[in-house]
Amino acid sequence: MKRNLSQQKGIARRSFSAWAKWSATLILVAGIFLCALFLPIHSPAGHHHFSHYSARLNGPGGKFEVSQPSLNGDRLEFSYFSPYPGVTKVKLFDRTGELIWRNQYNDLEGNNRVIYRANLLESGETYVFEFEYKKDKILRTVSIP
Secondary structure (H helix, E strand, O other): OHHHHHHHHHHHHHHHHHHHHHHHHHHHHHHHHHHHHHOOOOOOOOOOOEEEEEOOOOOOOOOOEEOOOEEEOOEEEEEEEEOOOEEEEEEEEOOOOOEEEEEEEEEOOEEEEEEEEHHHOOOOOEEEEEEEEOOEEEEEEEEOO
8 A cells, every 4th residue: 555655646746747847838938928029129239220019900801011101200100911910021221222120020910010210211311111921022112301
């Protein structure tokens, strides 16, 4: 009888140990995910260029669309619609076609917004923003006054 009781305790200890490892892994993954959601995006120079906002709609549908940018003070704002959850890549090119900046966002389906600090761009220059979602690429040209 003692042998069975000690064997049962060993099984209980092993089960608890496996549960504890699984729980610790789950907490670690959740912590990393939350940090990725709430940490700001920085360039190598430490400047915060973009802000990103996502709003969920009632369901998928429609097609990928990007509005013309609006310039409000030092903020250049783009609104876009993602028909399904997915990754949207945003690239910024100067007038010579040189890549200046890029980032990607995990979006929910629905309306999304990207805000760029326009005061980091040179006045009188023209820039191209490229939005890529699945197989769709949409270009938006912006002239900075």
